[in-house]
Amino acid sequence: MNKVRLANNQVRHVKGFSLVECVFAIIVVGTMFAAAMNTLGASKRIQFRITENNNAAWLAESLLSEIMEQAYIEPTETITTFGEEALEVGAANRSRYDDVDDYHKLSNSPPVASDGNTLEGIDSSWKRTVTVTWIDPDSVPDTVASDKGLKKILVQVYKKDVLVESLHGYRQQRSDLGR
Ligand SMILES: [Ca+2]
Ligand SMILES: [Ca+2]
Numbered sequence: 001m002n003k004v005r006l007a008n009n010q011v012r013h014v015k016g017f018s019l020v021e022c023v024f025a026i027i028v029v030g031t032m033f034a035a036a037m038n039t040l041g042a043s044k045r046i047q048f049r050i051t052e053n054n055n056a057a058w059l060a061e062s063l064l065s066e067i068m069e070q071a072y073i074e075p076t077e078t079i080t081t082f083g084e085e086a087l088e089v090g091a092a093n094r095s096r097y098d099d100v101d102d103y104h105k106l107s108n109s110p111p112v113a114s115d116g117n118t119l120e121g122i123d124s125s126w127k128r129t130v131t132v133t134w135i136d137p138d139s140v141p142d143t144v145a146s147d148k149g150l151k152k153i154l155v156q157v158y159k160k161d162v163l164v165e166s167l168h169g170y171r172q173q174r175s176d177l178g179r
Pocket of ligand 1: 074075083084085088096097098099102
């Protein structure tokens with residue numbers, strides 16, 4: 001309630017906001033606005049983290065699935081190698097890869113599709129690597145120095161050089177029978 005002095009020197013109380021009330025209202029509104037902005041910021045950070053986690057999982061799962069589809073050992077070339085065979089060395093992309101150990105030591109930043117095309121939403125802050133090792137089928141997951149019919153494929157995904165996803169699978173030689 002504010003006071004107004006009239007021409008006849010009478011004082012009348014009129015409805016309205018005093019300066020103190022206005023300042024108080026501004027403080028209240030400002031505090032509420034800041035709280036709302038903080039909530040919005042936290043929500044966006046959570047959403048961003050969920051998207052990043054989904055991207056990491058998808059990058060790992062899609063490549064492991066691609067590798068598990070390949071033959072256990074080189075199916076066509078007569079000289080086989082633990083790694084890329086002659087026709088695959090220096091290839092611009094993974095389209096010639098035909099056995100699981102062709103992927104050994106693969107490291108892509110940004111990760112790309114098997115034909116070399118870029119992946120939507122995946123930039124150079126991402127990196128995807130593969131390690132293939134021989135495993136002792138009688139003592140999984142112990143590694144061995146020579147092939148005993150079991151390989152472990154490890155796919156790791158990094159975001160800004162920090163490991164964010166690690167996924168592995170085992171490929172047996174006998175599952176190639178008939179292929
Ligand atoms: Ca090959
Ligand atoms: Ca090979």
